[in-house]
Amino acid sequence: xxxxxxxxxxxxxxxxxxxxxxxxxxxxxxxxxxxxxxxxxxxxxxxxxxxxxxxxxxxxxxxxxxxxxxxxxxxxxxxxxxxxxxxxxxxxxxxxxxxxxxxxxxxxxxxxxxxxxxxxxxxxxxxxxxxxxxxxxx
Numbered sequence: 001x002x003x004x005x006x007x008x009x010x011x012x013x014x015x016x017x018x019x020x021x022x023x024x025x026x027x028x029x030x031x032x033x034x035x036x037x038x039x040x041x042x043x044x045x046x047x048x049x050x051x052x053x054x055x056x057x058x059x060x061x062x063x064x065x066x067x068x069x070x071x072x073x074x075x076x077x078x079x080x081x082x083x084x085x086x087x088x089x090x091x092x093x094x095x096x097x098x099x100x101x102x103x104x105x106x107x108x109x110x111x112x113x114x115x116x117x118x119x120x121x122x123x124x125x126x127x128x129x130x131x132x133x134x135x136x137x138x
Contacts, residue, residue, distance in 0.1 A: 001013030001014075001015055001016070002030075003016070003026055003027060003030040005034075010027070010030075012026075012027070028079075031079055031082050031083070032059050032079040032082075034082050035059050035077065035078075035079040035080075035081055035082035036057065036059050038081075038082060038086075038089060039057055039059070039075075039077055039081075039089075039093065040057060042089065042090055042093045043057065043075065043093055043097065046093055046094055046097050046116065047097060049116060050094075050097050050098065050100075050101070050112070050116055051101075052097050052100040052101055053073060053100075054069075054073050054074070054075045054097065054100065055072060055073030055074060056072075056073065056074040056075070057074075057075050057076075057077070058074055058075070058076040058077070059076075059077055059078075059079050060076050060077070060078060060079070061078070061079065062076070062078050064135075065078070066078050066080075066081060066092045066127065067081075067092045067093075067095065067096045068096065068099075069096040069097070069099035069100055071103075073100060075096050075097070075100075077092065077093075077096070080134045080135065080137060083134050083137065084127055084130060084134060085126070087123050087126075088123050088124070088126055088127040088130070090117065090123070091117060091120045091123035091124050091127065092124075092127070094113055094116050094117040094120055095113060095120060095124065098112040098113045098116070
């Protein structure tokens with residue numbers, strides 16, 4: 001059997017549930033895949049709207065930062081975003097895609113972000129508030 005989400009609950013088959021290490025490993029893998037699927041969906045919507053072309057999506061294990069964008073167009077995101085509210089996940093997506101058009105966090109960057117997600121700063125503050133709890137998940 002495989003892990004699934006149903007009615008807002010993660011269901012773990014008994015065959016996996018009996019082994020705590022298997023639960024940890026399989027759940028982590030499932031959360032990473034889910035983070036990728038959500039990110040891809042949000043990125044396709046916003047990349048088109050923001051007229052940017054990300055070249056690659058990396059789902060990493062960084063707990064110090066939620067995301068980054070490199071000059072070659074790679075967007076890197078922490079799998080832990082999957083545990084954050086979708087509104088916060090969305091804010092990180094818009095934030096990182098904006099970096100494909102403007103490096104740094106200057107005026108031009110802020111204008112791009114706020115044009116596409118006016119409350120991005122509020123959502124990012126909410127995410128920062130949740131960071132210690134989410135970073136604790138290993």
